[in-house]
Amino acid sequence: MSRPLLEVSGLTMRFGGLLAVDGVELSVEPGQIVSMIGPNGAGKTTVFNCLTGFYKPSGGKIVFDGQEIQGLPGFRVARRGMIRTFQHVRLFKEMTVVENLLVAQHQHMNTSMLAGLFKTPSYRRSEREAMERAAYWLERVDLHEFANREANTLAYGQQRRLEIARCMVTQPKLLMLDEPAAGLNPRETDDLKALIAELRDNHQLTVLLIEHDMKLVMSISDKIVVINQGRPLAAGTPEEIKQNPDVIKAYLGET
Amino acid sequence: MIRANLKPAVISAVVVVVLSGLLMGVRLDQDGTNLSLVGAGPDVYWKIAIAATFIFFYNLFRDHLAKLWQSMPGMPKTPKQLVEVSKKPVLRQLFWCFLIALAILWPFISNRGGTDLATLVLIYVMLGLGLNIVVGLAGLLDLGYVGFYAVGAYGYALLAMYFDVGFWTGLISAGLLAALFGFLLGFPVLRLRGDYLAIVTLGFGEIIRILLNNMTWLTNGPNGIGGIPKPTLFGLEFSRKASEGMQSFHDFVGIDYSSEHRVMFLYLLALLLVLITLFVINRLLRMPIGRAWEALREDEIACRALGINPTAVKLSAFTIGASFAGFAGCFFAARQGFISPESFTFIESAIILAIVVLGGMGSQIGVILAAIIMTILPEMAREFNEYRMLLFGLMMVLMMIWRPQGLLPMNRPHLELRT
Amino acid sequence: MPESLYYFIQQLLNGLTVGSTYALIAIGYTMVYGIIGMINFAHGEIYMIGSYIAFIVIAALAMFGIESVPLLIFAAFVISMVVTSAYGYSIERVAYRPLRGGNRLIPLISAIGMSIFLQNLVRIAQGSRDIAMPSLITGGIDIGPQDAFHASLSYMQMIIFAVTLVSMVLLTLFISRSRMGRACRACAEDLKMTNLLGINTNGIIALTFVIGAALAAIAGVLLGMYYGVINPYIGFMAGLKAFTAAVLGGIGSIPGAVLGGLLLGVTEAITAGYFSTEYKDVVAFGLLILILLFRPSGILGRPEVEKV
Numbered sequence: 001m002s003r004p005l006l007e008v009s010g011l012t013m014r015f016g017g018l019l020a021v022d023g024v025e026l027s028v029e030p031g032q033i034v035s036m037i038g039p040n041g042a043g044k045t046t047v048f049n050c051l052t053g054f055y056k057p058s059g060g061k062i063v064f065d066g067q068e069i070q071g072l073p074g075f076r077v078a079r080r081g082m083i084r085t086f087q088h089v090r091l092f093k094e095m096t097v098v099e100n101l102l103v104a105q106h107q108h109m110n111t112s113m114l115a116g117l118f119k120t121p122s123y124r125r126s127e128r129e130a131m132e133r134a135a136y137w138l139e140r141v142d143l144h145e146f147a148n149r150e151a152n153t154l155a156y157g158q159q160r161r162l163e164i165a166r167c168m169v170t171q172p173k174l175l176m177l178d179e180p181a182a183g184l185n186p187r188e189t190d191d192l193k194a195l196i197a198e199l200r201d202n203h204q205l206t207v208l209l210i211e212h213d214m215k216l217v218m219s220i221s222d223k224i225v226v227i228n229q230g231r232p233l234a235a236g237t238p239e240e241i242k243q244n245p246d247v248i249k250a251y252l253g254e255t
Numbered sequence: 256m257i258r259a260n261l262k263p264a265v266i267s268a269v270v271v272v273v274l275s276g277l278l279m280g281v282r283l284d285q286d287g288t289n290l291s292l293v294g295a296g297p298d299v300y301w302k303i304a305i306a307a308t309f310i311f312f313y314n315l316f317r318d319h320l321a322k323l324w325q326s327m328p329g330m331p332k333t334p335k336q337l338v339e340v341s342k343k344p345v346l347r348q349l350f351w352c353f354l355i356a357l358a359i360l361w362p363f364i365s366n367r368g369g370t371d372l373a374t375l376v377l378i379y380v381m382l383g384l385g386l387n388i389v390v391g392l393a394g395l396l397d398l399g400y401v402g403f404y405a406v407g408a409y410g411y412a413l414l415a416m417y418f419d420v421g422f423w424t425g426l427i428s429a430g431l432l433a434a435l436f437g438f439l440l441g442f443p444v445l446r447l448r449g450d451y452l453a454i455v456t457l458g459f460g461e462i463i464r465i466l467l468n469n470m471t472w473l474t475n476g477p478n479g480i481g482g483i484p485k486p487t488l489f490g491l492e493f494s495r496k497a498s499e500g501m502q503s504f505h506d507f508v509g510i511d512y513s514s515e516h517r518v519m520f521l522y523l524l525a526l527l528l529v530l531i532t533l534f535v536i537n538r539l540l541r542m543p544i545g546r547a548w549e550a551l552r553e554d555e556i557a558c559r560a561l562g563i564n565p566t567a568v569k570l571s572a573f574t575i576g577a578s579f580a581g582f583a584g585c586f587f588a589a590r591q592g593f594i595s596p597e598s599f600t601f602i603e604s605a606i607i608l609a610i611v612v613l614g615g616m617g618s619q620i621g622v623i624l625a626a627i628i629m630t631i632l633p634e635m636a637r638e639f640n641e642y643r644m645l646l647f648g649l650m651m652v653l654m655m656i657w658r659p660q661g662l663l664p665m666n667r668p669h670l671e672l673r674t
Numbered sequence: 675m676p677e678s679l680y681y682f683i684q685q686l687l688n689g690l691t692v693g694s695t696y697a698l699i700a701i702g703y704t705m706v707y708g709i710i711g712m713i714n715f716a717h718g719e720i721y722m723i724g725s726y727i728a729f730i731v732i733a734a735l736a737m738f739g740i741e742s743v744p745l746l747i748f749a750a751f752v753i754s755m756v757v758t759s760a761y762g763y764s765i766e767r768v769a770y771r772p773l774r775g776g777n778r779l780i781p782l783i784s785a786i787g788m789s790i791f792l793q794n795l796v797r798i799a800q801g802s803r804d805i806a807m808p809s810l811i812t813g814g815i816d817i818g819p820q821d822a823f824h825a826s827l828s829y830m831q832m833i834i835f836a837v838t839l840v841s842m843v844l845l846t847l848f849i850s851r852s853r854m855g856r857a858c859r860a861c862a863e864d865l866k867m868t869n870l871l872g873i874n875t876n877g878i879i880a881l882t883f884v885i886g887a888a889l890a891a892i893a894g895v896l897l898g899m900y901y902g903v904i905n906p907y908i909g910f911m912a913g914l915k916a917f918t919a920a921v922l923g924g925i926g927s928i929p930g931a932v933l934g935g936l937l938l939g940v941t942e943a944i945t946a947g948y949f950s951t952e953y954k955d956v957v958a959f960g961l962l963i964l965i966l967l968f969r970p971s972g973i974l975g976r977p978e979v980e981k982v
Contacts (some may be wrong), residue, residue, distance in 0.1 A: 047661075054556075073559070078559065078562035079284055085560075090556060094548075095550065096671075098671070102546055103547060106546070107562045109543045111544060117538050119632075166561070170561060273756065273757055276760060277727055277753070278723060278726060278727065278799055282801075283726075283805050290805070292730065396779050398786075444963065449782075451714045451970070453713070453782060455966060456965065461914070465952075465955055469953065586919075609784070609787075642798070645795060645798060647790060648793075649791050650793060651783060652788055652791065654787075656769070659777075673686060
């Protein structure tokens with residue numbers, strides 16, 4: 001039995017007097033698609049921010065690929081292969097689509113000053129490979145024809161796909177998606193679902209996502225984790241969660 | 256409509272009088288230990304009256320004026336043809352070739368004064384391009400840029416004084432020294448938020464100036480350092496009589512001495528430095544680091560999520576920008592022959608910042624144009640010298656209100672994917 | 675009691691005196707930053723203008739034969755506060771309000787330009803050289819033995835303490851008890867929300883600038899009389915130091931600005947008294963850098979968490 005890619009225990013986050021996250025636990029096996037759901041304000045994005053290093057958690061342990069990462073700053077967590085998206089798409093708007101994908105590969109590229117200034121062969125190879133990888137992913141997300149357009153000229157659904165392509169180009173181990181279906185129409189959501197499934201199937205990708213779109217969550221997830229008021233409420237397969245009385249109560253209130 | 260505007264119009268006119276009446280309408284006169292007031296003279300009273308009247312009528316007819324303003328053509332945007340032209344690489348290259356050729360020919364077609372002025376322009380171009388990296392490309396507001404300029408100048412002066420270092424060695428050392436300062440200063444402060452960073456860098460610039468002023472055992476304090484050796488061309492000096500063991504240029508080439516030669520040489524040297532700067536910056540823009548600067552400027556949080564270390568990227572911009580200031584400082588010291596802390600005040604930082612902002616943040620051709628304007632205008636309008644700084648401040652405010660993107664906003668070349 | 679103790683007390687008193695005036699100016703910075711998140715770079719020049727107006731008023735009244743010192747000072751305060759308030763309001767209206775929202779660099783650059791503009795306006799109008807005024811208030815009380823080295827607390831210093839204290843109390847009462855003060859606090863918490871609740875936030879922001887300017891005027895009058903000398907360039911340094919004080923105490927916090935001002939004043943005085951007067955300006959910047967490195971939220975500030 002392989003060890004979990006991500007293992008979170010006792011995660012707490014305090015903002016002054018407010019305890020936003022209290023003892024959250026979850027674990028994600030390699031190759032799984034895990035969804036984190038819960039009513040609005042339950043603390044899901046806060047959990048995300050703690051996991052990805054954008055907040056420094058007040059307590060708890062986060063083990064990613066065998067190493068403890070709690071407290072590490074965001075960019076270090078990203079370099080270890082945990083890449084996240086945001087609720088509102090954060091593209092580099094005035095850069096072109098392909099440039100967005102080149103910037104994302106920064107840590108893998110030849111950034112030596114002298115090599116770049118004099119265009120050494122190794123520098124040129126590094127640029128070429130980055131360009132090829134960008135082209136490859138643009139084709140996978142079907143944005144190849146927009147390669148040289150500025151990112152903000154794309155439709156929102158296309159921007160979402162670009163954001164995911166940008167994540168993929170960093171060769172991540174775990175993809176963290178924060179409400180990826182927000183703002184998408186049903187057709188775009190279906191495309192998104194197909195894309196996520198395909199990435200998991202063919203690219204050794206593990207996915208953890210926050211979502212409100214229940215249809216997407218139920219159809220795509222291997223496991224669902226429910227958070228309510230900062231505390232873990234339930235975890236299990238979609239079937240189990242659908243029938244869990246506590247979950248129903250949390251969403252619909254007391255009947 | 257006019258009725259409704261009457262009250263605000265009167266109020267604003269009164270405000271103008273309050274603002275200027277006491278502060279400008281009378282003049283403090285110091286006679287020994289006696290302090291008295293003197294009227295500022297009828298021309299000031301007239302100016303205040305005119306200003307108040309103007310504001311009154313402006314507010315009274317504000318709505319009409321606003322309608323008039325709307326119907327008028329707006330601030331000229333960069334003309335469409337120019338924008339199209341700038342997008343075609345061949346035409347851009349032609350433009351730059353033309354510009355460079357003109358620059359090279361300049362000393363031969365202009366007189367000594369014109370060449371000298373042009374050299375000053377080139378120094379500011381270099382400073383502007385350097386600060387452009389920090390402010391325009393990486394988006395870091397550095398108000399203490401003059402500090403690195405001073406480090407370069409004093410670095411060369413001191414090395415020449417104590418270690419007999421020549422210009423070319425001094426140039427490299429000055430750049431490295433300034434870069435080192437940039438690294439040391441940047442390392443702790445670059446994670447601060449934009450406006451805090453601005454004030455802290457301002458503080459750094461001031462600290463450097465104060466230290467230069469007070470560490471007289473090293474820097475000679477306010478008296479400055481003189482006798483800084485001028486640059487040579489492969490060992491040939493540009494003086495009438497060469498110093499011991501050296502040969503002078505005119506002897507070597509076999510022509511009569513003329514003081515013009517040195518001026519021309521200095522100009523061409525400055526031009527060479529500027530061209531190298533332009534080359535380096537253009538390369539940097541197409542390299543990963545240049546892309547990282549732009550991405551960081553656009554969205555730092557997204558950069559962090561992709562594994563880019565924002566502090567390291569900011570530090571690179573800061574250090575590289577500082578090194579260019581160092582080079583400029585060294586050249587400045589060599590050209591003047593004498594430097595003192597007075598040349599490195601906050602106002603210099605403000606002027607260089609104004610050049611970057613006026614030109615259009617990130618745009619190189621804009622910086623060049625702005626440097627030319629900022630250096631030449633004061634020369635042309637000598638009579639207004641007293642008002643120079645006043646108008647400078649006013650210009651900064653107005654530019655931000657009317658055209659914050661600068662005269663020639665940046666039109667960056669994009670890396671293209673060939674399909 | 676040893677001489678060194680009196681020397682120390684003297685430095686302390688001097689430091690607290692100057693520190694109080696830093697506090698007055700710092701409040702202007704902190705209030706504006708707290709509501710619109712902008713550093714009013716031109717605030718130091720407002721202080722300088724306050725000093726100049728004070729001198730002008732006193733000189734004018736003296737020329738008319740008015741000799742009563744309390745009357746001179748009172749007039750200086752009132753008129754100076756009126757004029758600087760006008761400046762504060764006008765600057766906000768003309769150079770900052772049109773630039774609100776969006777890129778933070780742009781209003782900052784505008785503020786720098788405004789600072790340079792004001793500095794040179796006064797320079798052209800009044801000349802760039804120092805202008806001195808004879809002391810209006812002399813004398814003080816001695817602390818310590820009459821015939822040996824002792825500290826002295828001048829009446830001028832006492833006035834500075836008193837005026838600063840009264841100003842602080844009035845301001846605190848205003849902020850905590852009055853309706854407009856409540857609106858100020860609401861704006862500092864959440865500007866957008868306050869606006870949506872129907873409060874005229876533009877008016878509140880303008881009020882903030884006016885209050886800050888009035889306090890800077892008070893500092894200008896006090897320091898003008900204390901040092902007896904002014905020139906168009908005193909605003910720059912005073913502004914930087916007051917900003918340092920505001921950050922030191924926690925930007926956005928008025929008690930913080932006071933605390934920061936006093937701390938900075940005392941640290942400067944100690945440095946000047948025991949190490950070197952030339953480097954006392956460096957102390958201010960050094961403190962600023964240290965506090966921003968190790969506790970950016972300041973002494974009384976709350977650590978800000980970045981919303982992602």
